Amino acid sequence: MSNPRLNAGPGSTSQGEPRFAEDALDRRPVRPSKLRYNLGMLAVGIIFIAAVYGAGMDFGALLNLPASIIQYGQLMAAGVFQFPDETVAGYWTQSFDAMFESVAIAWVGTMVGALFSLPMGFLAARNMSPLPVYIVVRFVLSVIRAVPEIIFAIAIMLPLFGFGSGGGGALAGAMALGVSSIGTLSKLISEAIEAVDGGPLESSRASGSNQMQMIRWAVLPQVMPEIIAIWLYRFEVNIRASAILGVLGAGGIGSLLSTVFGAREWDRIGIVLVVIIVVTMLVDQISAFIRHRVIHGGDARSDGGEPQEDDDAPGPGPEDGPRVENDPAPKENRAAAGL
Numbered sequence: 001m002s003n004p005r006l007n008a009g010p011g012s013t014s015q016g017e018p019r020f021a022e023d024a025l026d027r028r029p030v031r032p033s034k035l036r037y038n039l040g041m042l043a044v045g046i047i048f049i050a051a052v053y054g055a056g057m058d059f060g061a062l063l064n065l066p067a068s069i070i071q072y073g074q075l076m077a078a079g080v081f082q083f084p085d086e087t088v089a090g091y092w093t094q095s096f097d098a099m100f101e102s103v104a105i106a107w108v109g110t111m112v113g114a115l116f117s118l119p120m121g122f123l124a125a126r127n128m129s130p131l132p133v134y135i136v137v138r139f140v141l142s143v144i145r146a147v148p149e150i151i152f153a154i155a156i157m158l159p160l161f162g163f164g165s166g167g168g169g170a171l172a173g174a175m176a177l178g179v180s181s182i183g184t185l186s187k188l189i190s191e192a193i194e195a196v197d198g199g200p201l202e203s204s205r206a207s208g209s210n211q212m213q214m215i216r217w218a219v220l221p222q223v224m225p226e227i228i229a230i231w232l233y234r235f236e237v238n239i240r241a242s243a244i245l246g247v248l249g250a251g252g253i254g255s256l257l258s259t260v261f262g263a264r265e266w267d268r269i270g271i272v273l274v275v276i277i278v279v280t281m282l283v284d285q286i287s288a289f290i291r292h293r294v295i296h297g298g299d300a301r302s303d304g305g306e307p308q309e310d311d312d313a314p315g316p317g318p319e320d321g322p323r324v325e326n327d328p329a330p331k332e333n334r335a336a337a338g339l
Contacts, residue, residue: 079267102252106238108174113181121189144183152176173250
């Protein structure tokens with residue numbers, strides 16, 4: 001007969017007393033305190049309330065927001081769907097002309113940014129430039145990115161080139177977008193260059209290539225599809241930014257939008273907004289299609305002809321005999337030979 005004391009497991013009792021002393025492992029786990037979490041959420045709430053009162057926000061206007069959306073939406077829709085007489089057709093023509101001017105401003109700004117961002121991207125790449133040059137160029141690009149394009153336009157470009165739609169105002173907007181694009185594009189390009197495969201670089205160095213030859217034959221073939229995609233995406237961003245700069249007098253659709261808003265002409269405001277949405281979406285779709293083709297290439301298409309024979313496939317050996325279907329001899333000669 002077994003001894004109950006020998007069979008008693010850990011924590012079992014004999015004659016009402018525990019075999020082992022209770023320690024921390026035998027106690028039930030204590031739920032962690034939520035004091036820090038609660039204090040953090042309380043601090044966030046206090047900062048939010050202070051920001052609301054500091055900015056003088058009126059949250060009571062949120063209650064009237066649905067009614068205001070319906071009211072102004074009806075006013076703008078009435079302008080969009082009104083009968084296209086000569087006056088309304090002139091509104092549409094003027095809006096499209098101003099929007100195309102904004103697209104032109106964005107394109108010029110993107111080209112300026114692309115022209116300077118490619119060499120700056122190589123200078124800002126750690127694997128392409130010496131450490132002193134890398135540090136200086138990175139600092140310059142950080143300063144450019146820290147200043148928004150709207151500040152470039154207000155503080156530098158507009159006083160230099162002038163205000164208004166067309167002429168100096170358009171040039172000021174394009175230059176502001178171009179300078180701002182240099183900082184962003186150069187950073188993205190430098191990161192793409194730093195991520196290239198090191199194998200072609202080592203092969204190029206081993207073959208005695210200089211720096212320019214290595215960039216031309218080992219780096220650019222790897223990064224150019226991504227760089228082109230980055231340039232196209234920046235072009236989309238510049239289209240939206242050009243509309244904002246136009247409100248400040250840098251030309252384009254923004255100048256027209258500022259004028260009609262100042263006159264509270266809601267029918268024309270609706271037309272301008274529709275033109276902005278339609279042209280921007282169209283450019284986005286075209287740019288996305290080009291980016292996809294550049295990065296992924298075209299779809300493989302068959303020519304619709306008969307399947308071609310594999311040139312690498314082994315031909316018939318001597319033991320396989322002649323191929324009757326490929327025999328150029330006439331049928332009667334093959335029949336006489338028993339083929």
